[in-house]
Amino acid sequence: MAPSLLGAILRHGEVAVRITEVEAYNGASDPASHAYRGRTARNAVMFGPSGHLYLYFNYGMHWAANVVCGPDGRAAGALLRSGEVVEGFDVARSRRGTATDRDLARGPGRLTQALGLTSAQRGTYVFGAGPVTLIRPTIEGVAVASGPRVGVSLEADRPWRFWIAGDPYVSAYRRSPRAGPPAVPELP
DNA sequence: ACAAGGATTCACT
DNA sequence: GTGAATCCTTGTA
Numbered sequence: 001m002a003p004s005l006l007g008a009i010l011r012h013g014e015v016a017v018r019i020t021e022v023e024a025y026n027g028a029s030d031p032a033s034h035a036y037r038g039r040t041a042r043n044a045v046m047f048g049p050s051g052h053l054y055l056y057f058n059y060g061m062h063w064a065a066n067v068v069c070g071p072d073g074r075a076a077g078a079l080l081r082s083g084e085v086v087e088g089f090d091v092a093r094s095r096r097g098t099a100t101d102r103d104l105a106r107g108p109g110r111l112t113q114a115l116g117l118t119s120a121q122r123g124t125y126v127f128g129a130g131p132v133t134l135i136r137p138t139i140e141g142v143a144v145a146s147g148p149r150v151g152v153s154l155e156a157d158r159p160w161r162f163w164i165a166g167d168p169y170v171s172a173y174r175r176s177p178r179a180g181p182p183a184v185p186e187l188p
Numbered sequence: 189a190c191a192a193g194g195a196t197t198c199a200c201t
Numbered sequence: 202g203t204g205a206a207t208c209c210t211t212g213t214a
Binding site: 023025032033034056058059060061062064066079081097098099107108109110149150151152153174176178 | 193194195196197198
């Protein structure tokens with residue numbers, strides 16, 4: 001599911017973002033997933049049917065958005081890590097302070113801020129006519145690259161981060177210091 | 189009830 | 202490249 005979201009257009013009101021980078025999390029078998037230890041109040045949405053938004057607050061200041069991917073009862077999600085604002089620049093800029101246009105939605109916290117996604121959108125279904133919509137491209141024309149996950153201390157080297165190869169709107173890769181040495185050493 | 193640490197960003201060097 | 206800001210969730214006592 002996760003790589004199939006690359007190139008999709010996520011819209012909330014006037015702002016629309018083209019998704020350039022995602023990261024997959026699979027609850028039951030994935031120690032890095034918020035759902036690994038079972039259902040809680042925070043992750044409940046991920047245990048529901050696919051197509052809904054799992055939003056969580058992180059580092060005391062940022063919201064991050066996942067599209068729930070698994071069938072009802074099995075937790076899985078795709079974290080929306082980065083995107084390119086393609087519509088609604090005035091609104092997006094007003095929410096993003098001094099950021100350059102390239103950085104308006106380049107990163108998980110930046111993406112939700114540009115789109116105005118917070119707890120108010122928790123659980124929203126995105127494949128219908130609701131306030132938040134996600135439209136996948138009719139033609140698969142993107143070159144997909146994959147690699148280790150960002151920010152997680154466990155199972156970081158599962159190559160479950162997917163991005164559009166060469167796209168300037170992909171976020172900067174930074175390995176978590178808690179993830180230990182990389183399985184495959186990074187190139188200088 | 190308490191402590192730990194996090195699916196990050198920004199300013200500054 | 203480094204460090205600070207900041208608060209919620211979770212595991213353990």
